[in-house]
Amino acid sequence: MNIFSRIRRIPFWSWVWFILGALYFLLPLYATANFSLRMERDVIGFKAYVRAFEDPDFLKTFMYSNMLAFMTILASIILIVPTAYWIRLRLPEARRVVEFITLLPFVVPAIILVFGLIRIYSSPIKIPFTNTTLLQPLTTFEIGTDILIVAGYVVLGLPYMYRSVDTGMRTVDVRTLTEAAQSLGASWFTIIVKVILPNIRAALLSGALLTFAIVVGEVTLASFLGVPAFGPYLFLLGQHRAYEPAALSFASFLLTWLAMGLIQLFTGGQGQASGAH
Amino acid sequence: MAQTALKLKGSPPVSDWKKWLGVAPFFLFAILFLVLPSLRLIMGSFTNDEGQFTFANLLQLFQEQFILDAYWLSIRISAATAIGGGVFGFLLAYSVTVGGLPKPLRSALITFSGVASNFAGVPLAFSFIATLGRTGFVTALIKNIFGINLYQQTEFDLYSFWGLSLTYMYFQFPLMVLIMAPALDGLKREWREAAENLGASTTQYWLRVALPVLLPSILGSMILLFGNAFGAYATAYALTGGRLGIITIQIGAQIRGDVLHNPGLGYAMAMGMVIIMAVSLMGYSWLQKRSERWLR
Amino acid sequence: MTHLSLKNVSKHFGDFTAVNDFNLDVNKGEFVSFLGPSGCGKTTTLRMIAGFEIPSTGQITINGADITNKAPSQRNVGMVFQSYALFPNMTVAQNIGFGLRIRKEKEADVVDRVKEMLAIINLEKKADSYPYQLSGGQMQRVALARALAIRPEVLLLDEPLSALDAKIRIALRAEIRSIQQKLGITAIYVTHDQEEALSLSDRIVVMREGEMDQVGTPFQIYNFPTTVFVANFVGTLNNASAEVVDPAKGLIAIDGVQFESAVDLMERKKGDKVRVAIRPERFNFVSQEKKANIVDCRIENITFLGSIVRIQVMIGNSKFYMDTFNNPFLELPKIGDKDQVTCSREAVLVLDE
Numbered sequence: 001m002n003i004f005s006r007i008r009r010i011p012f013w014s015w016v017w018f019i020l021g022a023l024y025f026l027l028p029l030y031a032t033a034n035f036s037l038r039m040e041r042d043v044i045g046f047k048a049y050v051r052a053f054e055d056p057d058f059l060k061t062f063m064y065s066n067m068l069a070f071m072t073i074l075a076s077i078i079l080i081v082p083t084a085y086w087i088r089l090r091l092p093e094a095r096r097v098v099e100f101i102t103l104l105p106f107v108v109p110a111i112i113l114v115f116g117l118i119r120i121y122s123s124p125i126k127i128p129f130t131n132t133t134l135l136q137p138l139t140t141f142e143i144g145t146d147i148l149i150v151a152g153y154v155v156l157g158l159p160y161m162y163r164s165v166d167t168g169m170r171t172v173d174v175r176t177l178t179e180a181a182q183s184l185g186a187s188w189f190t191i192i193v194k195v196i197l198p199n200i201r202a203a204l205l206s207g208a209l210l211t212f213a214i215v216v217g218e219v220t221l222a223s224f225l226g227v228p229a230f231g232p233y234l235f236l237l238g239q240h241r242a243y244e245p246a247a248l249s250f251a252s253f254l255l256t257w258l259a260m261g262l263i264q265l266f267t268g269g270q271g272q273a274s275g276a277h
Numbered sequence: 278m279a280q281t282a283l284k285l286k287g288s289p290p291v292s293d294w295k296k297w298l299g300v301a302p303f304f305l306f307a308i309l310f311l312v313l314p315s316l317r318l319i320m321g322s323f324t325n326d327e328g329q330f331t332f333a334n335l336l337q338l339f340q341e342q343f344i345l346d347a348y349w350l351s352i353r354i355s356a357a358t359a360i361g362g363g364v365f366g367f368l369l370a371y372s373v374t375v376g377g378l379p380k381p382l383r384s385a386l387i388t389f390s391g392v393a394s395n396f397a398g399v400p401l402a403f404s405f406i407a408t409l410g411r412t413g414f415v416t417a418l419i420k421n422i423f424g425i426n427l428y429q430q431t432e433f434d435l436y437s438f439w440g441l442s443l444t445y446m447y448f449q450f451p452l453m454v455l456i457m458a459p460a461l462d463g464l465k466r467e468w469r470e471a472a473e474n475l476g477a478s479t480t481q482y483w484l485r486v487a488l489p490v491l492l493p494s495i496l497g498s499m500i501l502l503f504g505n506a507f508g509a510y511a512t513a514y515a516l517t518g519g520r521l522g523i524i525t526i527q528i529g530a531q532i533r534g535d536v537l538h539n540p541g542l543g544y545a546m547a548m549g550m551v552i553i554m555a556v557s558l559m560g561y562s563w564l565q566k567r568s569e570r571w572l573r
Numbered sequence: 574m575t576h577l578s579l580k581n582v583s584k585h586f587g588d589f590t591a592v593n594d595f596n597l598d599v600n601k602g603e604f605v606s607f608l609g610p611s612g613c614g615k616t617t618t619l620r621m622i623a624g625f626e627i628p629s630t631g632q633i634t635i636n637g638a639d640i641t642n643k644a645p646s647q648r649n650v651g652m653v654f655q656s657y658a659l660f661p662n663m664t665v666a667q668n669i670g671f672g673l674r675i676r677k678e679k680e681a682d683v684v685d686r687v688k689e690m691l692a693i694i695n696l697e698k699k700a701d702s703y704p705y706q707l708s709g710g711q712m713q714r715v716a717l718a719r720a721l722a723i724r725p726e727v728l729l730l731d732e733p734l735s736a737l738d739a740k741i742r743i744a745l746r747a748e749i750r751s752i753q754q755k756l757g758i759t760a761i762y763v764t765h766d767q768e769e770a771l772s773l774s775d776r777i778v779v780m781r782e783g784e785m786d787q788v789g790t791p792f793q794i795y796n797f798p799t800t801v802f803v804a805n806f807v808g809t810l811n812n813a814s815a816e817v818v819d820p821a822k823g824l825i826a827i828d829g830v831q832f833e834s835a836v837d838l839m840e841r842k843k844g845d846k847v848r849v850a851i852r853p854e855r856f857n858f859v860s861q862e863k864k865a866n867i868v869d870c871r872i873e874n875i876t877f878l879g880s881i882v883r884i885q886v887m888i889g890n891s892k893f894y895m896d897t898f899n900n901p902f903l904e905l906p907k908i909g910d911k912d913q914v915t916c917s918r919e920a921v922l923v924l925d926e
Contacts, residue, residue: 014376031414109508116314475672
């Protein structure tokens with residue numbers, strides 16, 4: 001073997017790019033972690049973490065965001081799974097329209113969405129040209145605002161959730177499964193609950209974890225709609241304190257890592273991205 | 278293609294319009310929470326203070342300097358991070374696919390990219406402040422190793438155009454990697470071998486075959502990155518506190534309190550954003566179709 | 574003068590030997606097939622000629638010049654890939670002209686040469702089409718033209734037809750052969766399809782597990798296989814264990830049933846275990862003709878294959894197939910009948926067990 005084939009073996013530039021990338025990605029993480037451990041002067045300790053987690057507001061907002069995430073996931077599944085299923089089975093004509101709708105959230109980023117949501121739902125909904133009020137402004141009710149933000153999150157997660165569920169259904173060929181179940185005498189309810197849902201579990205989990213990651217850290221919708229969520233709390237914390245926000249930021253990175261790692265586990269390989277906020 | 282008529286035992290065949298009932302909840306939801314808000318903005322931009330139809334708001338978009346500046350700034354940041362993120366993200370994806378790095382590194386990069394692309398917003402801003410802020414880790418490192426005080430001796434400022442762009446890269450690089458890695462996988466090994474066999478060097482192969490084939494993918498991804506950065510709000514706000522006047526922050530200010538004293542103008546600004554995003558999306562879709570045809 | 578020569582070529586991947594001691598001299602204009610099952614090393618050997626693998630030992634020369642370690646782009650051999658590997662971003666004409674433009678030939682010459690190749694493969698009308706607009710067979714012809722356009726020393730084909738439908742395969746392989754003969758270009762053809770190898774080649778190299786089992790003309794390989802593997806791989810073949818009865822007279826016995834063979838048995842002793850192979854078409858009914866060997870048999874099964882009738886008989890305890898041409902007026906025996914079949918001495922091949 002001559003020397004040229006040996007040199008070809010070592011991909012010099014590949015290593016260069018990779019190492020540069022690793023540096024860029026890891027330095028901020030290191031800086032944050034490092035900073036978060038130095039709350040006590042000259043001591044490396046978890047004081048910042050302890051302080052942060054002990055703050056009653058932390059628990060309150062974190063739990064609230066978790067609840068929002070849970071409601072969003074539930075609402076998404078209830079909305080999307082039957083729709084995707086119906087389109088595969090009976091209404092392929094609707095596919096293009098529905099897929100177009102799932103692309104719209106790209107065109108309407110969070111800040112725009114919240115703008116429109118607020119303007120519409122902070123005034124009473126009337127029947128046009130009359131004085132009859134259908135609904136008082138949602139924003140006057142606390143639960144109204146909750147509904148609004150969950151709906152907003154469902155919209156933001158629509159592209160990923162729908163694509164995930166649709167791909168999962170295509171992979172297991174729900175059409176054939178349904179026909180088999182029907183020929184064995186199952187009702188619609190049984191089919192959806194016992195046949196379809198279990199088989200798209202991986203897709204649902206993956207979509208759910210992604211939704212979770214998006215919702216818990218979300219700031220735009222939460223702060224403009226004035227809900228006590230974790231995102232605005234973290235932002236506010238950053239205005240007053242130094243070490244605790246760093247601690248929570250690093251912790252939130254670990255949490256996101258956990259969620260993504262679980263997704264990898266269930267889907268085996270393809271990463272999922274949700275983009276900027 | 279004949280459609281299998283699936284029926285519950287005993288139910289009559291489903292007529293045409295009734296089929297659409299199945300997707301009605303979805304459409305209702307979309308209308309209530311996506312279409313209506315968007316329409317509200319569109320209609321609002323054509324309405325003046327007295328509630329009458331007008332083009333004045335749209336015209337004002339092009340007349341107010343600070344609005345034009347805001348759009349221009351957003352476009353510049355989005356373009357910069359799209360190009361920078363696109364190029365370096367491509368190189369990263371290249372390194373772990375065709376570039377021949379060991380497989381475990383590829384898994385690590387893909388997994389990390391999935392995490393990093395979701396790590397935007399407040400935590401990301403704080404991380405970068407801890408890294409390149411005035412008392413940041415790297416700032417101190419540079420002072421200790423090179424003796425250069427970033428904030429005094431150079432024009433660098435984290436809370437500026439370049440600082441924000443650098444921060445945006447944290448989710449732009451991974452997004453590019455996640456899109457380009459499968460695309461690079463789609464480059465058939467035989468293409469390179471055929472090119473070599475016909476006498477081409479590696480450079481000639483890349484210039485004449487690989488890059489042209491990948492170009493729709495690369496451009497499409499960059500457009501996606503552009504849209505991604507253009508619509509971002511939280512990261513910028515958390516980092517610069519609203520000091521950097523990109524269009525999303527201006528709109529945010531408008532939402533909080535009618536700082537423009539002209540609601541219609543605010544709506545027009547929002548609509549301007551939507552139009553720019555829509556054009557990007559169309560460009561992306563078109564390029565997607567082209568690349569699918571070739572990377573079959 | 575040998576055009577292409579491989580001497581003691583071997584390829585090891587760690588502990589695994591893909592190719593072991595490959596030796597071959599190919600003459601100019603010769604069409605040689607490498608034939609064998611998956612994993613036998615035929616593609617690896619081809620890739621070593623192309624330069625995509627470097628031999629662990631041995632030497633490859635073209636026209637006397639050593640190319641063993643030369644980069645693939647410097648060898649001037651044209652390769653046709655199994656998956657066509659057409660560049661998707663270029664038209665048919667651009668694909669064909671690719672190698673010439675790399676060599677910086679004058680544009681006018683390139684255009685002429687491309688026209689020439691398009692005429693040879695009969696695809697003038699598709700010059701401006703893109704690969705995704707072509708059928709499999711058309712893509713393969715373009716791949717062939719692209720490899721030939723650069724006027725290569727040797728044409729290498731890596732199972733070029735295996736991805737195509739049967740009918741297209743047969744038509745295309747005839748075209749490949751006729752183009753090769755018209756241009757007088759040396760060709761190495763890798764395939765696992767013995768019918769392809771037999772119908773196309775001047776010579777065949779049968780390979781198994783990295784080794785060359787036999788090299789010869791199609792006629793030789795088919796009629797005079799030297800190993801059990803070759804005999805089995807090429808064409809259908811009856812084979813059974815047998816014992817040498819009398820080396821001097823060429824007698825062997827399958828389960829006690831004696832056959833006389835024309836093969837020289839002088840190297841063997843009485844009682845040696847050997848393997849006997851007889852082609853199904855060499856058998857015939859005694860009622861039709863009488864040859865040197867006449868043996869009793871029982872009819873087990875009769876299968877009508879169209880132009881051929883395949884009859885399964887038991888000779889002793891061994892199952893044999895007999896192929897006879899379909900003759901509407903020939904009365905076939907019934908299943909279970911006892912009958913007699915005959916074959917010549919030359920038909921009885923004796924191979925090592």
